[in-house]
Amino acid sequence: MVHLSSKKNILIITITKLLIKKKISLTKARLFEKMHTKHEDILSNRDSKEKKLNQYDFEGESSTLRQRRPNIERVIIERDNNPQPDSFSLISLIPKICFVIFLIGSIYYCYIQFGQNGNPFEQDYKDNPFVLNHKDYKDEDFKESDIASFQMNKFRVALRHLGVVMAKSDIIASNGHSISKVLFNLDGYVQDTSDKLNDFSHQSDKFFWILTNEMNAIGRAIKREAKDLFEHLSDDAVNFIHMRLSNIDKQITPFQDKLAAVIQAILQVQNSADNTQGYLTDGEREAQQILKKHWKGNIADYTERKKAESELVQIRFILKMLKDIAPNLINFESFLKIYRIKIQELSTEIEFKGAEKKITEEDTAFLKKAVADLKEKYAQLNSAAKKLGSKPIESYYIEDEMNSKNRDCTEFRALLKSSNAYLERIKIWSSDVVNAIAFIYTDGTTGLYGLPNDSEPYIFKWNDNEKIRCINVRIGAVLYAIQFETNQNRISDWVGGNKGDSYVVHSIFPSIGIHGSFSRQLCNIGIISH
Missing domain, CATH: 1.20.1170 (Hemolysin E; Chain: A;)
Structure with missing residues (x-):
C-alpha cells in the first residue's frame, strides 16, 4: 500500500509540472501578442505623422522628410516574417493536452486496479472481510502465556x-x-x-x-x-x-x-x-x-x-x-x-x-x-x-470442617482445682477462631485443649479462690471468640475473631471449671458448677 501511494505521489507531481509548463507557454504567447500589438501601434503612429507632414509639403517632398519616411516594403516583409501567436499556441498545446488526458486516464486505471482491488503481496487491512485485524490479535495476547x-x-x-x-x-x-x-x-x-x-x-x-x-x-x-x-x-x-x-x-x-x-x-x-x-x-x-x-x-x-x-x-x-x-x-x-x-x-x-x-x-x-x-x-x-x-485458603481445614457443627470434636473438662494444685493462669491461642485453651496449674501441670497456632498466646492470670461468673462468647459452627468474667469483678480481653453470634454463658451455682469440645479449634464451651 505504501508503494502504491508513492507511485500516486510521483504521478501527481508530474501532472503538476506539465500544468506549470502549460501555464508558462500561455503566458509567453500572451506576452508576445502584446508586444506585437504595441509594434503595430508604433507603425500606425508613424504613418499618421507622415500624413501630417505631407500636408505642409506644397511643392514636393523634402529630402529631410523623405529620409524619415519608413520603408513600407520592409515593414510588410517584417510582418510576414513574424509568427502569429494565436495560431502557434493552439497547435503546440494540442499534443500536450492529449498527453495530460492520457496520463489522467492511466492514473485512474491504476487506482481502480490497485487502489481498490489491492495487491495480494502488499498489506491491505481496510474493509477486508478475509483479513484478520491485528488490533484484535495482538502479539501480547499469546506472549507471556502464564503457563x-x-x-x-x-x-x-x-x-x-x-x-x-x-x-x-x-x-x-x-x-x-x-x-x-x-x-x-x-x-x-x-x-x-x-x-x-x-x-x-x-x-x-x-x-x-x-x-x-x-x-x-x-x-x-x-x-x-x-x-x-x-x-x-x-x-x-x-x-x-x-x-x-x-x-x-x-x-x-x-x-x-x-x-x-x-x-x-x-x-x-x-x-x-x-x-x-x-x-x-x-x-x-x-x-x-x-x-x-x-x-x-x-x-x-x-x-x-x-x-x-x-x-x-x-x-x-x-x-x-x-x-x-x-x-x-x-x-x-x-x-x-x-x-x-x-x-x-x-x-x-x-x-x-x-x-x-x-x-x-x-x-x-x-x-x-x-x-x-x-x-x-x-x-x-x-x-x-x-x-x-x-x-x-490458609484455613482449609477449618472451612472444610465447618460444614457440620462440632464434627469430630472431642469432649473435655478443665477444673479450677486439680488434686492439690490450683489454676495459676489461662493461655488462649487464637486467629479468626479460638484455636486452643490451656489451664496451667501451680504444680506445673497443663491441660491443653485444641490445636495451638504459631502466634503468641493471650495470658490471663488467675487469683486464689477466684471463680468464673460468666463467659462471653461469639459462636457459630465453632467458637470464634471468648471473654472471661470472674467473681472478683475482673474481665479478660476478647480473644479471637469477629464472626459468629454473641452469647453469655451463666452459672447459677458457684463454678468449679469449664467443659466443652475441641478438634483443631474449640467447638463450644460451658461452665461446670456444683
Missing part, C-alpha cells in the same frame, strides 16, 4: 519442603519416610511438566504469530480474486494460497507435539499425586492419633504438624488446578486436529479445482473463525493455569 515454569516452581517448593519435614518428623514416624519418598518422586514429575509447559508456551507464541500473518496474506489474495472479472483463480493466486496454507499446516505438527507432551506430563503428575495423596492421608491419621495422646505440653511437635498441614493444603489445591487444566488441554488438542483437517481440505480444493472454481468467503469462513476460536480455547487454558500461582 511458564515459575508457576510450577511454587508447587515444587511446597513439595520439597514438605518432603524434608516428613523425613525428619517425630510425629509421623511410621509413614514419614514413605511420604517423603513419594513427595520427591512427585516433584520430579512436576519438574518435567514445568519444562514441557515452558516449551509449549514458546511454541504457542510462534504458532499464533505465523497463523495470524499467513491468514492475513491469504485474505488479501482472496479479496483481490473476489473482485476480478474472471470466474476462476489465477495460477499465481492458486500457488500463493497453497503455499501459505502449507506453511500453516507445517506449524501445527510441532505445536501438537508440544501440547501432547504437556498432556502426558500432567497425566503423570495426576497419577503420582493420587498415589501421594494416599500416603499423606495415612500420615495425617497417624499424626491425629499420636497428637490426641500427647495434647498436654506437646506444643513443640505442633510446629512440624502445622507445616505438614500447610503443605498438604498446597498439594490438594494445586492438584485440583492440574485436574482443571487437563480437560482444557484435551479440548484444545481436539480443536487443533479439526483445524488441520479443514486447512488440508481447502488446500486440496484450491490446488486441484482452482482453475474451475472461484473461491468465496464461505470457503475460508471456518479458517477465519478458527483463529478466534483458537484464541478462546487458549485463553481458557491460560485461565486454568493462572490459578497455579494463586494462594490457597
Whole structure:
C-alpha cells in the first residue's frame, strides 16, 4: 500500500509540472501578442505623422522628410516574417493536452486496479472481510502465556519442603519416610511438566504469530480474486494460497507435539499425586492419633504438624488446578486436529479445482473463525493455569470442617482445682477462631485443649479462690471468640475473631471449671458448677 501511494505521489507531481509548463507557454504567447500589438501601434503612429507632414509639403517632398519616411516594403516583409501567436499556441498545446488526458486516464486505471482491488503481496487491512485485524490479535495476547515454569516452581517448593519435614518428623514416624519418598518422586514429575509447559508456551507464541500473518496474506489474495472479472483463480493466486496454507499446516505438527507432551506430563503428575495423596492421608491419621495422646505440653511437635498441614493444603489445591487444566488441554488438542483437517481440505480444493472454481468467503469462513476460536480455547487454558500461582485458603481445614457443627470434636473438662494444685493462669491461642485453651496449674501441670497456632498466646492470670461468673462468647459452627468474667469483678480481653453470634454463658451455682469440645479449634464451651 505504501508503494502504491508513492507511485500516486510521483504521478501527481508530474501532472503538476506539465500544468506549470502549460501555464508558462500561455503566458509567453500572451506576452508576445502584446508586444506585437504595441509594434503595430508604433507603425500606425508613424504613418499618421507622415500624413501630417505631407500636408505642409506644397511643392514636393523634402529630402529631410523623405529620409524619415519608413520603408513600407520592409515593414510588410517584417510582418510576414513574424509568427502569429494565436495560431502557434493552439497547435503546440494540442499534443500536450492529449498527453495530460492520457496520463489522467492511466492514473485512474491504476487506482481502480490497485487502489481498490489491492495487491495480494502488499498489506491491505481496510474493509477486508478475509483479513484478520491485528488490533484484535495482538502479539501480547499469546506472549507471556502464564503457563511458564515459575508457576510450577511454587508447587515444587511446597513439595520439597514438605518432603524434608516428613523425613525428619517425630510425629509421623511410621509413614514419614514413605511420604517423603513419594513427595520427591512427585516433584520430579512436576519438574518435567514445568519444562514441557515452558516449551509449549514458546511454541504457542510462534504458532499464533505465523497463523495470524499467513491468514492475513491469504485474505488479501482472496479479496483481490473476489473482485476480478474472471470466474476462476489465477495460477499465481492458486500457488500463493497453497503455499501459505502449507506453511500453516507445517506449524501445527510441532505445536501438537508440544501440547501432547504437556498432556502426558500432567497425566503423570495426576497419577503420582493420587498415589501421594494416599500416603499423606495415612500420615495425617497417624499424626491425629499420636497428637490426641500427647495434647498436654506437646506444643513443640505442633510446629512440624502445622507445616505438614500447610503443605498438604498446597498439594490438594494445586492438584485440583492440574485436574482443571487437563480437560482444557484435551479440548484444545481436539480443536487443533479439526483445524488441520479443514486447512488440508481447502488446500486440496484450491490446488486441484482452482482453475474451475472461484473461491468465496464461505470457503475460508471456518479458517477465519478458527483463529478466534483458537484464541478462546487458549485463553481458557491460560485461565486454568493462572490459578497455579494463586494462594490457597490458609484455613482449609477449618472451612472444610465447618460444614457440620462440632464434627469430630472431642469432649473435655478443665477444673479450677486439680488434686492439690490450683489454676495459676489461662493461655488462649487464637486467629479468626479460638484455636486452643490451656489451664496451667501451680504444680506445673497443663491441660491443653485444641490445636495451638504459631502466634503468641493471650495470658490471663488467675487469683486464689477466684471463680468464673460468666463467659462471653461469639459462636457459630465453632467458637470464634471468648471473654472471661470472674467473681472478683475482673474481665479478660476478647480473644479471637469477629464472626459468629454473641452469647453469655451463666452459672447459677458457684463454678468449679469449664467443659466443652475441641478438634483443631474449640467447638463450644460451658461452665461446670456444683
